[in-house]
Amino acid sequence: MTPLLHIDDLVVDYASGGRTVRALDGAALTVQRGETVGIVGESGSGKSTLGSAIGGLLPGAASVTGGAVRVDGDDVNTLRPKQLRALRRGRLGYIFQEPIGSLDPTMRVGRQVELALRGRGTRADVTAHLARVQLADPDRVARSYPHQLSGGMAQRVAIAMAMAGEPEILIADEPTAALDSQIREEVLGVIFSLAAEAGTTILWLSHDLPAVAKRCSRVVVMYGGRVVESGAASAVLDSPRHPYTAALVRAVPGAAADGARLSSIPGQPPVLTGSAQGCAFAPRCPDALGPCSADRPPLVSVAERDVLCHLAEATVGAGR
Numbered sequence: 001m002t003p004l005l006h007i008d009d010l011v012v013d014y015a016s017g018g019r020t021v022r023a024l025d026g027a028a029l030t031v032q033r034g035e036t037v038g039i040v041g042e043s044g045s046g047k048s049t050l051g052s053a054i055g056g057l058l059p060g061a062a063s064v065t066g067g068a069v070r071v072d073g074d075d076v077n078t079l080r081p082k083q084l085r086a087l088r089r090g091r092l093g094y095i096f097q098e099p100i101g102s103l104d105p106t107m108r109v110g111r112q113v114e115l116a117l118r119g120r121g122t123r124a125d126v127t128a129h130l131a132r133v134q135l136a137d138p139d140r141v142a143r144s145y146p147h148q149l150s151g152g153m154a155q156r157v158a159i160a161m162a163m164a165g166e167p168e169i170l171i172a173d174e175p176t177a178a179l180d181s182q183i184r185e186e187v188l189g190v191i192f193s194l195a196a197e198a199g200t201t202i203l204w205l206s207h208d209l210p211a212v213a214k215r216c217s218r219v220v221v222m223y224g225g226r227v228v229e230s231g232a233a234s235a236v237l238d239s240p241r242h243p244y245t246a247a248l249v250r251a252v253p254g255a256a257a258d259g260a261r262l263s264s265i266p267g268q269p270p271v272l273t274g275s276a277q278g279c280a281f282a283p284r285c286p287d288a289l290g291p292c293s294a295d296r297p298p299l300v301s302v303a304e305r306d307v308l309c310h311l312a313e314a315t316v317g318a319g320r
């Protein structure tokens with residue numbers, strides 16, 4: 001069966017101040033319908049670039065220099081502008097960190113939701129969509145302009161608009177990073193329950209490993225523009241096989257509750273200017289051996305997940 005999303009060896013470069021930054025360096029990911037996927041990794045690992053590439057939403061400074069993104073078999077990079085618009089409108093929904101960016105400041109909220117319903121919505125439909133994201137007094141919210149809403153309310157409106165299009169894939173790029181912790185939980189609850197109701201596949205780009213472990217069926221770990229580990233969230237986070245995943249898990253503050261020492265990951269993530277010669281994590285990896293810096297690691301399927309690591313099958317990798 002054709003997967004809903006298939007990203008194959010994707011390479012994306014940004015032209016930046018006279019040099020090239022390679023944001024994706026052969027990223028690969030396959031997602032089936034109905035999955036809830038958390039994509040995690042430090043800043044700069046390529047999460048947002050991957051999310052934008054799915055909808056052909058990369059900024060002008062970016063170019064896709066290799067690989068492919070297929071949504072239900074359609075190669076996004078070869079679609080004509082009209083087809084791309086249809087893909088975004090009909091099959092994809094996006095939620096970003098700053099909801100205000102998704103809303104038109106000059107238009108009342110109700111009218112914006114009506115447009116997201118592609119003009120087919122009655123006033124009652126607009127109110128119903130605002131009520132579904134648990135906005136109190138949805139009629140009043142519908143009459144408001146975006147600047148009259150709090151951050152949490154604006155994000156709920158953005159969710160209502162994204163879900164109004166009945167997307168097959170909802171791409172949520174750190175949707176709660178700008179919210180305080182209690183509202184964050186409520187907003188995540190709204191996103192995940194609406195998506196579950198509608199059978200929408202979720203790709204959630206996040207820095208929050210414990211929250212991903214709680215809500216996602218699968219976790220995808222990115223480093224240096226590649227997917228370095230991917231599998232069932234419980235398996236990957238309970239017994240990581242990639243040294244980078246293991247370091248991320250150790251760096252989570254909550255680990256201290258289990259008696260583990262708090263740690264941060266020593267060293268800096270790479271800023272690539274071209275294809276990494278070996279494993280991009282090798283300079284920071286406590287287990288690195290000779291081939292790690294010299295050769296690009298193979299994809300290994302082991303212990304119910306896929307790992308991009310020379311050491312994935314070695315006993316040194318087990319039980320990190």
Ligand SMILES: Nc1ncnc2c1ncn2[C@@H]1O[C@H](COP(=O)(O)OP(=O)(O)OP(=O)(O)O)[C@@H](O)[C@H]1O
Pocket residue numbers: 014015016021022023041042043044045046047048049050059061271272
């Ligand atoms: N518009 C841009 N121009 C130049 N370089 C960019 C641009 N956007 C991203 N990059 C670079 O591409 C790489 C990947 O960035 P990206 O934003 O995709 O990572 P990320 O994992 O989403 O980070 P964060 O968690 O901070 O959002 C980084 O080195 C980043 O500096």
